[in-house]
Amino acid sequence: MDIALFQNLTKYPFIYNNEFHNSLELEQNKTCLEKCKEKDCLNLFDNNSHLTEYRCSKSYDNILLIIGNCKMILNGLIFTDNRDVPFGRKEVRKNWIIEKDSILIFIKKIEEIEIHIKNEISKDKEKNFSMFHDFKTTMNIVFSCTQDIISKLPGDTFSNKLENSEKEIKDLYNSLNLITSQLGMMDVIVNPSSITFGTTKEINIYKLFHKISVLFEHLSKKRNIKIELNSDNFIRNSNCYDSIEFIPLILLDNAIKYSVDNSTIKIDISQNYNKVTVKVKNIGPQVVDENCEKIFEKFFRDKNGIEFENKGIGVGLWVAKKILEAHNCNIYYHKDKNATGEVGLNIFEFEIFTI
Structure with missing residues (x-):
């Protein structure tokens, strides 16, 4: 949700990126801006639950909104059932006294607008493809x-x-x-059902990653990034659709795009009974915790990734997830929890059955 658009739609003051914003109809409560030193309402940003409520140290009601990629707090409000705010303060803050139901109706409208905007953007992007x-x-x-x-x-x-x-x-x-x-991935983006076109055939995942790694060598050498392919045992073939060939394309392109210079991308492939496990590891910007699953959504990009590399529209990992789901498996993202900064070890992992 675009903040300028949200400000034009809301009649309630709000906080975004720890900054206090007026709405067109209602200014920020002066107590929130001038008299409150605690600013404990900001603790709501640590929460990841949409519509979380919090009554602050000044007895005002606050509610967290998570709309798309944005977190916002409607702050300094007084719900009609609030008995903690003194009567005298309520008298001078009449405009901030609201029915909770009116908030919920407003939020419902905002969510519908957000869905409509996303759908229209998706249609335009797909037409352009x-x-x-x-x-x-x-x-x-x-x-x-x-x-x-x-x-x-x-x-x-x-x-x-x-x-x-x-x-x-x-x-x-x-x-x-x-x-x-x-x-070739454009066909999948425009028509996801093409993932399962044709019949399945025997494909060796190790040989597939080796083939694509060779294609990426020229691109990776420009930034002095090495690609290492490792396997500790013989890898059996898997029964796959042709679309499986997009998996190493997506994961290696993603790894190179979001790797720091002079680093190494490691591809570890192992077999355990009737499953092959593939892990693609690189050193680069780590996805923020709340977006670890969202990065597999269509057109979604994590903010750390955008700051590191502004090119891209956020469809690669969505395509990878769809392809692997068609092969009865899934893809997961892990990161180094011990990393002290925004850059660290990233791991994309999936398993696929063998014949």
Whole structure:
């Protein structure tokens, strides 16, 4: 919820980012601004429950709102059932005396407006994605032309020809391969049901991550970021849809984008009975506690991530979650709880069944 919009809609004063705001109809209670030294109403921001109520040290009623990514406190109010505020103070604060039901109705309207805004934004973004299909077609042509050039080089097989080619040709081929693979995700974003298109086939998760890691090498070297792929045992194949190939694309792209320079991304793959566990670890900005599950929502981006890297629209992890759900598994985010700053160890982990 945009704060300027909220200020125009509310008739109640409120607090956002520890700053006290007037509404268009009602100014902040002077007791809150000038006479209260405790400012204990601000403790509500430590709570993560929508509509939490708190009666402060000055006996005023306060209520926490969590709308979208925003936390706001309607503060300095006097509910009609409040018997703690002296009668004399109520007389000079008549405008702040309200029925609790009127607050709940107001909040319901705000929530409906927020849902409507999100839906409209989603529609616009999805419409804009359709233009990428033409670009995707063009990139496929460029990639195909590059393959044709490599095919004419000396060597017995395409792999041999590519391996013996100059570094610039290898980098060009891998970059185009990466771009065309990433553009394939547009189909999933526009039409999530495409995740399960076609029949399942045997895919080796370790080999898949190795293949995509090679494609990211040129990009990672620009920031001196290393990619390490580790496995302590033989990894059996899994029965997967073609869409599973987007998982390493998303997780490695995410890890590189949000890694500090001169660091190492570690991919640990292990097998235990009929399950393969994949952990992608990087050093970068950590997600704030209340957003650890929200980062898998469509178009959501954590504030620490936005401050570190402003590019992105927040669909990659949502796509990853949808793909893994189609394979009867899930993805989780963990972080180093002992990190002293906003930067630390991030871990994305998922399990998938083997054949």
